[in-house]
Amino acid sequence: MTAPLAALEGVSVDFAGGVRALDDVTLALPRGTILGLVGESGSGKTTLCRALMGLVPHSAGRILFDGEEQRTWQRRDPRGYHRRAQMLLQDAVASLSPRMTIGAALDEPLRIHRLPLAEGRARLAGLLARLGLPAQIATRYPHQVSGGQARRIGMARALVMQPDLVVADEPTAGLDVSVQGELLNLLLDLRAELGLTWLVVSHNLNVVRRITDRTAVMYLGQVVEEAPSRDLFARPAHPYAAALVAANPALHGGPRRPRILLQGEIPSVLRPPPGCRFHTRCPVAQPRCAAEAPKLAEIAPGRLARCHFPFALAGAAA
Amino acid sequence: MKALRDAAAVLRAACRSFAGALGAVIVLLVMVAALFAPWVATHDPDALDILNRFAGPSAAHWLGTDHLGRDLYSRLVHGASVAMAVALSAIAIALVTGTTLGLLAAWLPPRGEAAVLILFDIVAAFPSLVLALAIVAVFGPSTLVVVVIVGLTLTPHFGRVARAQALALRSAPFLEAERILGASLGRILLRHVLPNILGPLIVLASMDIPVVIAIEAGLSFLGLGVRPPLASWGVLIQDGYQYLSDSWIPVLVSAGALAVATLGFTLFGEALRDAVDPRLGRDR
Numbered sequence: 125m126t127a128p129l130a131a132l133e134g135v136s137v138d139f140a141g142g143v144r145a146l147d148d149v150t151l152a153l154p155r156g157t158i159l160g161l162v163g164e165s166g167s168g169k170t171t172l173c174r175a176l177m178g179l180v181p182h183s184a185g186r187i188l189f190d191g192e193e194q195r196t197w198q199r200r201d202p203r204g205y206h207r208r209a210q211m212l213l214q215d216a217v218a219s220l221s222p223r224m225t226i227g228a229a230l231d232e233p234l235r236i237h238r239l240p241l242a243e244g245r246a247r248l249a250g251l252l253a254r255l256g257l258p259a260q261i262a263t264r265y266p267h268q269v270s271g272g273q274a275r276r277i278g279m280a281r282a283l284v285m286q287p288d289l290v291v292a293d294e295p296t297a298g299l300d301v302s303v304q305g306e307l308l309n310l311l312l313d314l315r316a317e318l319g320l321t322w323l324v325v326s327h328n329l330n331v332v333r334r335i336t337d338r339t340a341v342m343y344l345g346q347v348v349e350e351a352p353s354r355d356l357f358a359r360p361a362h363p364y365a366a367a368l369v370a371a372n373p374a375l376h377g378g379p380r381r382p383r384i385l386l387q388g389e390i391p392s393v394l395r396p397p398p399g400c401r402f403h404t405r406c407p408v409a410q411p412r413c414a415a416e417a418p419k420l421a422e423i424a425p426g427r428l429a430r431c432h433f434p435f436a437l438a439g440a441a442a
Numbered sequence: 443m444k445a446l447r448d449a450a451a452v453l454r455a456a457c458r459s460f461a462g463a464l465g466a467v468i469v470l471l472v473m474v475a476a477l478f479a480p481w482v483a484t485h486d487p488d489a490l491d492i493l494n495r496f497a498g499p500s501a502a503h504w505l506g507t508d509h510l511g512r513d514l515y516s517r518l519v520h521g522a523s524v525a526m527a528v529a530l531s532a533i534a535i536a537l538v539t540g541t542t543l544g545l546l547a548a549w550l551p552p553r554g555e556a557a558v559l560i561l562f563d564i565v566a567a568f569p570s571l572v573l574a575l576a577i578v579a580v581f582g583p584s585t586l587v588v589v590v591i592v593g594l595t596l597t598p599h600f601g602r603v604a605r606a607q608a609l610a611l612r613s614a615p616f617l618e619a620e621r622i623l624g625a626s627l628g629r630i631l632l633r634h635v636l637p638n639i640l641g642p643l644i645v646l647a648s649m650d651i652p653v654v655i656a657i658e659a660g661l662s663f664l665g666l667g668v669r670p671p672l673a674s675w676g677v678l679i680q681d682g683y684q685y686l687s688d689s690w691i692p693v694l695v696s697a698g699a700l701a702v703a704t705l706g707f708t709l710f711g712e713a714l715r716d717a718v719d720p721r722l723g724r725d726r
Binding site for chain 2: 177179202203205206207210211213214215218219220221222223224232233236237278281282285
């Protein structure tokens with residue numbers, strides 16, 4: 125297997141006030157694949173994306189992009205990094221400068237990176253057509269476009285630079301179902317056409333299951349399981365992943381999975397529980413879980429989990 | 443384009459109230475007088491006519507003449523251009539330096555921000571009259587000194603508003619999106635922050651115009667600002683004041699012009715503020 129396009133190795137991110145938003149996160153993004161990132165609000169999904177984009181500094185570990193450390197990139201060629209690694213923010217409408225026409229907003233990446241305007245605009249025109257946006261949209265203002273259009277404008281802005289990696293934070297949030305489907309197909313097509321690597325963050329497990337190759341599950345600032353999506357959704361190893369998958373409403377009838385009810389609330393990141401961070405809510409916790417923090421380990425070929433007793437819940441869920 | 447249409451809409455909204463419309467009319471009159479003073483005036487403002495001193499209003503001298511027989515109406519009109527020139531250049535200085543420092547304060551690390559804010563506090567706490575006396579003592583009175591003093595004194599006004607507005611924008615998604623695209627800090631501040639904080643700053647500028655006019659008149663009255671024979675409203679009031687026992691008309695007329703102009707700009711500025719954002723003002 126070739127080296128991944130981007131990788132986080134033991135990355136931690138600390139915020140002011142002793143909040144550790146990411147704790148020892150290891151995650152690889154193989155070239156040309158779509159990795160899904162799931163977890164409840166506050167689990168650190170967005171922080172992970174922002175760290176990967178270099179928007180927040182990491183306090184420990186390494187972030188590698190194309191074989192080189194992010195810090196090296198930032199010192200040597202910060203603009204080059206942004207040209208090759210792009211991110212689509214969750215709020216696509218608010219991501220557009222309110223006093224700039226869509227046309228000017230689309231020109232921004234060309235101007236920032238001093239790309240030849242004529243060539244770039246030709247590429248933009250092609251992208252707009254490909255994304256199904258009318259050319260007249262260039263004269264509108266951000267408040268005059270719909271959420272789905274704003275998302276596609278964001279995509280055009282990112283893709284015109286011909287990046288290798290695109291991070292999409294909740295790409296389907298706030299869109300109605302038909303537009304969601306269209307957007308997801310587009311995402312899959314673009315990967316095939318442009319050889320893009322995607323990191324897709326979503327609350328929506330059905331979205332992640334449908335489009336991703338691999339899925340990582342986050343809990344309280346840590347990746348607790350990472351596996352091929354098919355395997356993860358069929359037979360989750362980590363009890364939290366199992367609970368998450370069991371809670372997901374299934375569309376096609378099928379055999380009903382027994383629900384796994386978690387006790388209590390997600391603990392505060394200010395004072396994470398000792399030992400395994402999930403042991404306070406875990407239905408199969410053992411005394412060892414409170415004492416000793418598990419490491420992210422390979423529990424089956426290609427499957428990683430941060431759990432002393434992987435698959436302990438799998439029997440119940442299967 | 444959008445900025446222009448926005449501005450037109452705001453102006454229309456500002457003129458909807460009686461006070462706003464009255465203010466707009468006065469502002470327009472003062473502006474026309476200031477811009478076209480040589481054509482609006484009926485006489486040369488410095489032409490002496492000693493035989494005709496302290497003349498009352500007549501067909502030849504609409505508002506009468508002063509102690510040297512100069513036409514008061516023409517001097518008032520030329521006083522408008524002095525007042526506007528001083529007000530606009532002082533406010534331009536305050537707007538540019540204040541906005542630059544305010545933006546800087548919003549983006550600097552906490553220590554740098556504290557330093558800028560302390561600088562604002564020092565300038566704001568310093569009595570402008572004492573500052574004026576000190577500067578005039580060194581450089582001697584002149585129009586330029588007035589402009590610089592007033593510009594300096596008003597800088598914290600603009601700086602604080604610029605900083606507050608910029609702070610509100612700091613975590614806006616569109617600024618983060620620009621960072622993701624790879625935009626430099628300078629580009630983000632100039633192309634994305636500045637256009638979005640300019641509205642309130644322009645309203646503030648319009649509200650500060652009467653303040654500057656009054657300060658300029660005050661300084662000139664005290665002999666610290668615009669020097670005679672240049673026809674500033676402050677100079678006119680001072681001239682009239684010295685000959686108050688001979689005629690009360692010059693003082694009344696020039697002080698009246700100052701009062702009406704200040705009132706007009708204040709009404710207009712307040713209407714503009716309410717039109718831009720009803721929540722913005724009242725507490726300044």
